[in-house]
Amino acid sequence: MNHLNEEAESKPQLKLEFEIKERDFSVAGEAASKVKKTLQQLGLMPEAVRNIAIIIYEAVMNVVIHATHGQLKVIIIPEQVTVLTEDEGIGISNVELAMKEGYSTAPLEIREMGFGAGMGLPNIKQCSHKLNVKSQVGVGTVLEAIVYLSSKDRKS
Amino acid sequence: MTLGEMVILLNFETLTGEVNLDKEVKSGYVSDLLSDVIANIEEGAVWITIQRHINILGVAKLKDIVAIIIPRKLELEQEVIERAKSEKIAILRDFRPAFEISGLIYNALKRG
Secondary structure, eight states: OOSOOSSHHHSEEEEEEEEETTTOOOOHHHHHHHHHHHHHHTTTTTHHHHHHHHHHHHHHHHHHHHHHEEEEEEHHHEEEEEEHHHHHHHHHOOOHHHTTTTTTOOOOHHHHOOSSSSOOOHHHHHOOOOEEEEEETTTEEEEEEEEOOOHHHHHH | OBBBHHHHHHTEEEEEEETTTOOOOOOOESSSSSHHHHHOTTEEEEEEEEEOOOTTTHHHTTTOOOOHHHHETTTOOOHHHHHHHHHEEEEEOOOOOHHHHHHHHHHHHHHO
């Protein structure tokens, strides 16, 4: 599937990439923690760092729970942070419904672990300025979330 | 209040030894839904949950959680405890249910 934001790719950037495997829950926390640390080192304010970490955790968790495998890319340019997950898997048949808080298709054993409560996409939406989800049933899903950065998001 | 002071005051069981006992506890949060915790817990908090699988540590690390508190004396796997020690996340345990533990911690933090 095509990247939804080609423009961000052509500017000077910092790019972090992670492989995501089915049911590898630990990667969500690890990726989010690693990016969080990088953003803190870059001098971003806690609020922006918090939002980006939540987006990453939830987006990766969606791949872990629902897809067979995928990648996470985090692209950092001075104006914005783009979180991109691309996966191969069952896809989402109704993206609008999936955006609804509490709607979930996660299996019972996943829910018992406290995941799959139907809060992932709503959380991502709340934490990002722009969110695109493109999915094809039986093929996979591309999620792109953008957090714009202004001067008040940076420590002087 | 430091975690160590809280442990002594409320008589919690420490499963991870000395880990984080010197850390300041700023607030608390109770939830078993990881998305809810990720979105809403404040940094420097204690987290009361009955979830005991290894992935709670990822959440704790990401949110700089000082301690995870397990109610009703529920059992934990040794692997989780050992990993928590190496990741510098305290795990406490208590015989009381989550509701009572929350009340006690709330009052303790309010008094300062």
